[in-house]
Amino acid sequence: MSVKHGLLALLERGPMYGYQLRAAFESSTGGTWPLNIGQVYTTLSRLERDELVRPLPENETGQRPFEITDLGHAELAKWFASPVSRSDRPRDELAIKLALAITTPGVDVRAVVQTQRGAAMRTLQEYTRLKTDVGDLPWLLVLDSMIFQAEAEVRWLDHCEASLVRYEAPAAQPVDADLPRDAEVPR
Template sequence: MSVKHGLLALLERGPMYGYQLRAAFDSATGGTWPLNIGQVYTTLSRLERDDLVAALPENDGQRPYKITAHGRAELKRWFATPVLHVDRPRDEVAIKLALALTTPGVDITAVVTTQRTATTQTLQEYTRLKTEPGDLPWRLVLDAMIFQAEAELRWLDHCEASLVRHEPAPVADPADIEVPR
């Protein structure tokens, strides 16, 4: 998800200023994607430049923004467009394991085990969070995080099995080989 589209979706609820947008974004995503306030205001400036939002008169030292007709059209287009796998961020764990395989002196099994432990702990924490009250948007985000953690654990199992299948056969020490007489 882009910050741009997230802010447009929030402004569709009604005018807000930067700190309100940051708090609403944090609430909607359950704090899984923290925004800094500078990022919010930089994005608002670009949205205003592109006529997707308009600044309203300042109120008590805060400048609220509202979505424009252009912004609504862009938001509608975004909601109607699927997220493609090529649009998703790189998977740091996959890249780390691929590099660990080819980096001398790295114990790939230890890297997999360390990641599995961390992912299992994360999954346990997410599962614990499901027992706490929350609104539907947060529950959906939490479910997505649980499914992603479960998928990562399955993938790590697959990586470990692939490593075992592709281990080179141990080389015998010539001194241990019996020669028939």
């Protein structure tokens, strides 16, 4: 989710200033995505530049609230109507870590998998425990998503472990094996 669209969704509720937006954002995501206040104001500046929000006059406490514009409403509606692409999500550090562990000499890949599985199981238990304390539907849906992701990670780690049992590492090749015999190897 982009911060831009998150702030537009919050402004759909009514005018807010930066600190209100940050608090509402963190509350809406159950604190799973903390926002830096500088990021909020930088994003508001861009939204204002793109005419998706407009500032209102300062209130009695000196805060300047923002409101969503018609163009902002249209952008928000478009965002809600569009699916999230897998390519829009951040790189999967765990997949990259395991791929590198398999090809790095001296790394016990099974231990890496087991360490990650233990962490995923502890996370899953914590999320499940939190679920008993939640009555707020938006936070419950975020929590459910986190539970499903942790469950999927455990299933994927099971698959990785089964694949490792069947895996035969290719014979080690010297780094310069693909170079012609008369080629000079940089030293």
